[in-house]
Amino acid sequence: MSVVQELAVPVAAPTQAAPGGLQIHDVEFAYGRHQVLRGVNLAVADGTLCALLGPNGSGKSTLTKILAGVLRTKKGSVRLGDVDLLAMRPRERAKVVAYVPQSSEVPFELTVREAVTLGRTPHMGLRPTAEDVAVVEDAIQRLGLDGLAERRLSDLSGGQAQRVLIARALAQRPRVLLLDEPTSALDLRYQVETLQIVRQVAREEGVAALIAIHDLNHAATFCQQVVLLDGGRIVADGAAPEAYDADLLGQVYGLPVEVRHEGGQTQVRPVLDEGALA
Numbered sequence: 001m002s003v004v005q006e007l008a009v010p011v012a013a014p015t016q017a018a019p020g021g022l023q024i025h026d027v028e029f030a031y032g033r034h035q036v037l038r039g040v041n042l043a044v045a046d047g048t049l050c051a052l053l054g055p056n057g058s059g060k061s062t063l064t065k066i067l068a069g070v071l072r073t074k075k076g077s078v079r080l081g082d083v084d085l086l087a088m089r090p091r092e093r094a095k096v097v098a099y100v101p102q103s104s105e106v107p108f109e110l111t112v113r114e115a116v117t118l119g120r121t122p123h124m125g126l127r128p129t130a131e132d133v134a135v136v137e138d139a140i141q142r143l144g145l146d147g148l149a150e151r152r153l154s155d156l157s158g159g160q161a162q163r164v165l166i167a168r169a170l171a172q173r174p175r176v177l178l179l180d181e182p183t184s185a186l187d188l189r190y191q192v193e194t195l196q197i198v199r200q201v202a203r204e205e206g207v208a209a210l211i212a213i214h215d216l217n218h219a220a221t222f223c224q225q226v227v228l229l230d231g232g233r234i235v236a237d238g239a240a241p242e243a244y245d246a247d248l249l250g251q252v253y254g255l256p257v258e259v260r261h262e263g264g265q266t267q268v269r270p271v272l273d274e275g276a277l278a
């Protein structure tokens with residue numbers, strides 16, 4: 001029996017997005033006969049940073065790839081306001097949806113500035129306009145890449161390259177921003193700064209941002225909405241203080257946890273057996 005069927009606590013009511021936000025209805029997906037997503041319903045309002053949480057293999061990347069148009073599904077719908085995102089042509093979708101995958105094949109001989117400029121491709125004519133240049137410089141600056149702008153990607157550390165991919169996505173000026181574990185290679189300072197930047201961009205530009213992330217505490221701190229996937233189903237959806245239930249998280253992740261609400265912050269800690277650190 002899956003964990004979901006055994007859940008003792010009720011699933012939080014899905015958050016209602018304002019019209020115009022990202023609306024996901026009844027999305028299903030299978031790799032061959034392996035069913036990975038089951039009846040996924042989710043709404044992310046414009047201006048909201050939403051964390052997509054769940055154990056390894058729960059379907060976070062798969063859902064993100066469907067929203068990005070990398071994978072196709074025959075069952076379910078994805079809308080941005082009145083627009084059917086699944087029916088859009090790739091170039092049109094690229095004007096409204098930016099996607100930072102877990103790993104990316106950006107040409108390594110490019111400089112940082114050139115790689116970030118690629119984010120303007122869906123909007124640009126043959127040559128970048130003054131606005132394109134300004135948007136690229138803004139993204140470079142926001143991600144703290146000013147000093148690296150002329151460096152080749154091949155000469156960067158993993159974390160620096162990850163920041164370039166995020167800058168490229170911001171330069172796209174999307175309405176939907178999809179980030180698949182964007183902080184996995186970042187040190188603590190850049191994890192925090194990146195999440196702050198994405199939250200700020202979402203709020204200021206009215207972007208619906210969805211971020212697959214493993215750190216429950218960062219998600220609680222920076223994301224107005226958290227969504228927990230387990231076995232391809234959403235089992236919690238809401239603001240972290242309500243959505244984080246110790247019993248539910250314990251069942252989903254397979255270890256006991258404690259949820260604390262202190263000083264306006266919700267934090268999750270594993271509860272270790274006595275002797276676990278002996």
Ligand SMILES: Nc1ncnc2c1ncn2[C@@H]1O[C@H](COP(=O)(O)OP(=O)(O)OP(=O)(O)O)[C@@H](O)[C@H]1O
Nearest residue numbers: 031034036054055056057058059060061062063212
């Ligand atoms: N290309 C593929 N072909 C077949 N099965 C796949 C493929 N990609 C992923 N899967 C399977 O689909 C399920 C969901 O994988 P997915 O990558 O979406 O999970 P995830 O929640 O993003 O995991 P992680 O936290 O480890 O990144 C897993 O069982 C995985 O083995």
